[in-house]
Amino acid sequence: MTKYVIHGGKPLFGEIDISGAKNAAVAIIPAALLVDGICRIENIPQISDVTLILNILQELGADIRTINRTTVEIDCSHLRNLRVPEELARKIRASYYLIGALLGRFGSAQVPPPGGCDFGGRPIDQHIKGFVAMGAEVDVQGGYIHARAQKGRMSGTQIYLDIVSVGATMNIMLAAVLADGMTVIENAAKEPHVVDLANFLNSMGADIMGAGTDVIKIRGVDRLSGGSYSIIPDQIEAGTYMAAVAASGGEVLIKNVIPKHLECITAKLLEMGVEVEERDDAVLVRRTGKLTRTNVKTLPYPGFPTDMQPQIAAILCMAEGTSVLTEGVWDNRYRYVDEFRRMGAQLQVDGKIAVIEGVTQLSGARIRACDLRAGAAMVIAGLAAQGTTEIDCIYHIERGYEDIVRKLSGVGADIRVVVTPDEEKQAQVS
Numbered sequence: 001m002t003k004y005v006i007h008g009g010k011p012l013f014g015e016i017d018i019s020g021a022k023n024a025a026v027a028i029i030p031a032a033l034l035v036d037g038i039c040r041i042e043n044i045p046q047i048s049d050v051t052l053i054l055n056i057l058q059e060l061g062a063d064i065r066t067i068n069r070t071t072v073e074i075d076c077s078h079l080r081n082l083r084v085p086e087e088l089a090r091k092i093r094a095s096y097y098l099i100g101a102l103l104g105r106f107g108s109a110q111v112p113p114p115g116g117c118d119f120g121g122r123p124i125d126q127h128i129k130g131f132v133a134m135g136a137e138v139d140v141q142g143g144y145i146h147a148r149a150q151k152g153r154m155s156g157t158q159i160y161l162d163i164v165s166v167g168a169t170m171n172i173m174l175a176a177v178l179a180d181g182m183t184v185i186e187n188a189a190k191e192p193h194v195v196d197l198a199n200f201l202n203s204m205g206a207d208i209m210g211a212g213t214d215v216i217k218i219r220g221v222d223r224l225s226g227g228s229y230s231i232i233p234d235q236i237e238a239g240t241y242m243a244a245v246a247a248s249g250g251e252v253l254i255k256n257v258i259p260k261h262l263e264c265i266t267a268k269l270l271e272m273g274v275e276v277e278e279r280d281d282a283v284l285v286r287r288t289g290k291l292t293r294t295n296v297k298t299l300p301y302p303g304f305p306t307d308m309q310p311q312i313a314a315i316l317c318m319a320e321g322t323s324v325l326t327e328g329v330w331d332n333r334y335r336y337v338d339e340f341r342r343m344g345a346q347l348q349v350d351g352k353i354a355v356i357e358g359v360t361q362l363s364g365a366r367i368r369a370c371d372l373r374a375g376a377a378m379v380i381a382g383l384a385a386q387g388t389t390e391i392d393c394i395y396h397i398e399r400g401y402e403d404i405v406r407k408l409s410g411v412g413a414d415i416r417v418v419v420t421p422d423e424e425k426q427a428q429v430s
């Protein structure tokens, strides 16, 4: 097993560069299936979720050329099959985007139900409602979702989402760009990656208006041709490092960000006594004094992001006073609290609400990452804690954070990757 070992209590100083946005990349890469030509995608984060989605495209017959560390060229002109391999698709949530993209381009898709972090139920009924409204038949057979456009091509229509869903908004957009006529998505999600997907598709010849508002209009076009596009910086990766500085103290310039996307996070850190200065494409985060309590409720964008909920919880555990944290998006996103308690944190959870009593100091412990953002929050807690923290199951963290150990070591954190003898022994045997 591979784990992170952190010797905490060291303030962070220096600069961190933010990578491309995971949740944009995992939608934009499948969107290349819609493009008739070579599609060059830049600023791709090097994370395991991206590797997985690229492998899936390759299995379908896409030609993928790595240009450099962060750039690939994808050519989907000669796709071999429309059935997505089960073992790959089940490891990643974003495999659901393959339904919309394959339906949009070929009028047919066979995709296993998606995997991803476990936050209680993660239905995709709103995605399916959209596909059906656009003229698809969708059923589940033999563990696969089978979707087929009855007329061979999707038809534009008006779709009202019952819940603001990032995945459903983007998936319907994928299914609609090559549809016959106009699709209108009402009560759409407004996250930066929704806008990024629309910008990518428009740069390839799509006709999408209103992304970033709650009504998106997509006029179907006959063909998308190739082009070049650069993915936006990762809002949540940036927020995670902002939280790391808030927890550990020090001063770090977080570079290659869009400060506007970070406002919801910045506002909460300011309330807690952290200094944040916005620059053109960077934020300077400084924490010298004590952290003070606050209340946080997660909401769809532009609200405070649910994907920052565990990280803000880690800081609130060390803030003076009692804070109330409300999860407004997922049913069960507090599976990490027992791990925090091992470090001396005081939290009580009742349904979607966590009440956190700040303690003066967390102490190092052996803990286990239970999902991607919870794992990142454990790294933050470990950096601020007294003593040594060992984090197991770090593959969750590496799904979404490029080079987290190198980036944190670069600003003075004492964090390293340790491979336990068990794994070395296994490697020798195999």
Ligand code: EPU
Residues within 6 Å of the ligand: 023, 026, 093, 094, 117, 121, 122, 123, 124, 125, 126, 127, 128, 163, 164, 165, 166, 167, 168, 189, 306, 307, 329, 330, 331, 372, 373, 400
């Ligand atoms: N929902 C439904 N029906 C649906 C779709 C969603 O009831 O058909 C509900 C969900 O159960 C949830 C809420 O609507 O309560 C919002 O879900 P959404 O569809 O917005 O989430 P998602 O698309 O599955 C993406 C991100 C998540 C992030 C959420 C919310 C990707 C690949 N995943 O998930 O990111 O938490 O949006 O912002 O983009 C992460 O990066 O760690 C992560 C979990």
